[in-house]
Amino acid sequence: MDINLGGKGAVMDEKVVIFDTTLRDGEQSPGISLDPVEKLEIAEQLARLNVDYIEAGFPVASQGDFDAVSEIAKRIEGPTIAALSRTHLGDVDRCWSALKHAERARIHVFISTSPSHLEHMLKMTPDQIIKETLSGVSRARQYTDDVEFSPQDATRTPYDFMLEVLDVAVKAGATTLNIPDTVGYGIPWDFGTLIANVRKEVKGDYVISTHCHNDLGLATANSLAGVINGARQVEVCVNGLGERAGNAALEEVVMALAIRGDLFPGIKTQIKTEELSRTSRLVSRLTGYPVQYNKAVVGRNAFAHESGIHQHGVLSDRSTYEIIDAKSVGQTGSQIVLGKHSGRHAFSDTIAKMGISLQGDALNACFSRFKELADKKFEITEADIEAIVAQELGTSNHETFRLLDLTVSGGLGVMPTAKVVIAKDDETLVSASEGNGMIDAAGKAISKATGIEAELSGYQVSSVTGGVDAIGDVVVQLESEGRKVSGRGISTDVVEASARAYLDAINRLIRISKRLPDVKLEETP
Numbered sequence: 191m192d193i194n195l196g197g198k199g200a201v202m203d204e205k206v207v208i209f210d211t212t213l214r215d216g217e218q219s220p221g222i223s224l225d226p227v228e229k230l231e232i233a234e235q236l237a238r239l240n241v242d243y244i245e246a247g248f249p250v251a252s253q254g255d256f257d258a259v260s261e262i263a264k265r266i267e268g269p270t271i272a273a274l275s276r277t278h279l280g281d282v283d284r285c286w287s288a289l290k291h292a293e294r295a296r297i298h299v300f301i302s303t304s305p306s307h308l309e310h311m312l313k314m315t316p317d318q319i320i321k322e323t324l325s326g327v328s329r330a331r332q333y334t335d336d337v338e339f340s341p342q343d344a345t346r347t348p349y350d351f352m353l354e355v356l357d358v359a360v361k362a363g364a365t366t367l368n369i370p371d372t373v374g375y376g377i378p379w380d381f382g383t384l385i386a387n388v389r390k391e392v393k394g395d396y397v398i399s400t401h402c403h404n405d406l407g408l409a410t411a412n413s414l415a416g417v418i419n420g421a422r423q424v425e426v427c428v429n430g431l432g433e434r435a436g437n438a439a440l441e442e443v444v445m446a447l448a449i450r451g452d453l454f455p456g457i458k459t460q461i462k463t464e465e466l467s468r469t470s471r472l473v474s475r476l477t478g479y480p481v482q483y484n485k486a487v488v489g490r491n492a493f494a495h496e497s498g499i500h501q502h503g504v505l506s507d508r509s510t511y512e513i514i515d516a517k518s519v520g521q522t523g524s525q526i527v528l529g530k531h532s533g534r535h536a537f538s539d540t541i542a543k544m545g546i547s548l549q550g551d552a553l554n555a556c557f558s559r560f561k562e563l564a565d566k567k568f569e570i571t572e573a574d575i576e577a578i579v580a581q582e583l584g585t586s587n588h589e590t591f592r593l594l595d596l597t598v599s600g601g602l603g604v605m606p607t608a609k610v611v612i613a614k615d616d617e618t619l620v621s622a623s624e625g626n627g628m629i630d631a632a633g634k635a636i637s638k639a640t641g642i643e644a645e646l647s648g649y650q651v652s653s654v655t656g657g658v659d660a661i662g663d664v665v666v667q668l669e670s671e672g673r674k675v676s677g678r679g680i681s682t683d684v685v686e687a688s689a690r691a692y693l694d695a696i697n698r699l700i701r702i703s704k705r706l707p708d709v710k711l712e713e714t715p
């Protein structure tokens with residue numbers, strides 16, 4: 191295979207910039223709605239992972255997005271903070287207002303270029319697109335010298351028109367040209383050729399970038415094809431989150447480049463790969479999107495061996511059936527860290543070693559939940575602690591309702607019933623309900639007590655670690671008045687975990703409905 195490493199010449203030691211868009215494109219996954227506080231927590235972990243860029247949101251889309259970008263810009267050190275903007279001048283100005291406090295900031299300007307988007311969404315002519323590109327990118331350049339431009343739906347855009355738009359963007363000052371495969375239409379060799387051709391045809395000093403969606407399951411492959419053809423930035427999401435089937439998964443692209451360095455000579459990322467698993471777990475907990483068991487790199491089965499032959503091989507030498515060292519991606523298994531006799535000091539010491547910093551009320555809330563669980567569970571592992579912290583921080587930040595007590599009864603031939611006691615400020619709400627099973631009864635009792643009717647549209651349960659006293663981790667999806675949210679709950683008892691997840695989702699519904707209404711955009715990415 192001919193390796194085309196792009197127009198910059200050097201083959202050795204070239205860096206591929208990791209542009210993480212979990213908080214922007216990832217957050218556009220159906221049912222995900224992160225608070226500014228949750229976004230900040232993910233951004234802190236992305237900084238620990240050492241990504242180059244964090245795309246923190248789309249500031250004009252909602253006040254929540256604006257606030258999240260602004261908080262992240264103020265507080266996160268290390269990565270450059272990026273935010274998305276349409277070409278409208280007002281959007282670019284708002285984008286900058288959110289970003290302006292960052293150590294380093296990038297404005298990411300986009301506009302659709304495909305005939306389908308021009309005709310059905312924008313109702314604009316190609317000439318208008320060119321003018322918009324020029325004015326949007328130029329405005330962004332007045333604020334920062336780090337400007338990215340994306341012709342949305344590039345892979346379904348007539349080639350010559352795409353080149354014309356990109357050329358205008360570079361002349362207007364874009365320093366990164368991103369080629370979005372918005373609908374996941376690309377096939378690796380074809381997408382790779384597109385990247386190589388853009389490098390050849392569009393003159394100027396810019397970095398070329400890929401943004402691949404996974405509609406055909408090819409997002410990682412397409413991103414790698416981009417890199418081999420000269421892309422020096424890849425846009426990715428943790429756990430492959432993103433619109434519809436998602437974006438290229440950060441962990442897959444990074445590990446493919448690391449493990450197959452023979453095919454990517456001299457190409458490096460600066461990712462601290464030992465942080466990959468923790469990042470994946472945190473994102474999964476806060477978004478409510480479980481990681482499939484057999485997910486490459488970060489799935490719990492990624493290093494599990496079932497057949498005797500494989501087990502024998504791996505016991506003799508890991509490399510017989512594993513290409514990645516589990517430790518190098520932070521999959522170290524669960525060491526026992528604490529038990530019911532561990533005190534507050536040991537708890538805070540352990541979480542500090544895990545890189546989690548908690549103080550005051552947040553620490554107290556996590557410690558008392560730890561004690562509750564330690565009474566029921568013999569060994570508390572790192573993974574359990576992560577689950578406790580994520581759960582407590584996710585709920586205690588702005589929670590309206592708190593579960594005080596739950597009693598359920600049921601059995602063969604007995605109508606399942608549940609009674610809940612819920613705190614709301616100084617009030618105590620008590621309600622009971624029958625249901626189609628104890629979990630259903632608990633959900634109905636919670637709806638009655640809180641007065642919030644919602645439809646349960648998804649339910650998954652998994653265990654945080656193994657063993658008969660394993661902590662059950664329940665994720666529910668609720669729908670109410672056109673809004674979809676997820677909630678998560680943990681407990682050694684699955685009915686309790688379900689009730690906590692249900693209440694967590696209800697608290698989120700309330701938080702979302704309190705936010706200022708989202709701005710209606712004519713075109714969304």
Ligand code: KIV
Pocket residue numbers: 215274300340342343368370371372373401403715
């Ligand atoms: O998929 C897409 O086209 C996008 C752009 C805004 C880059 O997310």
Ligand code: ZN
Pocket residue numbers: 215370372401403432433715
């Ligand atoms: Zn996208």
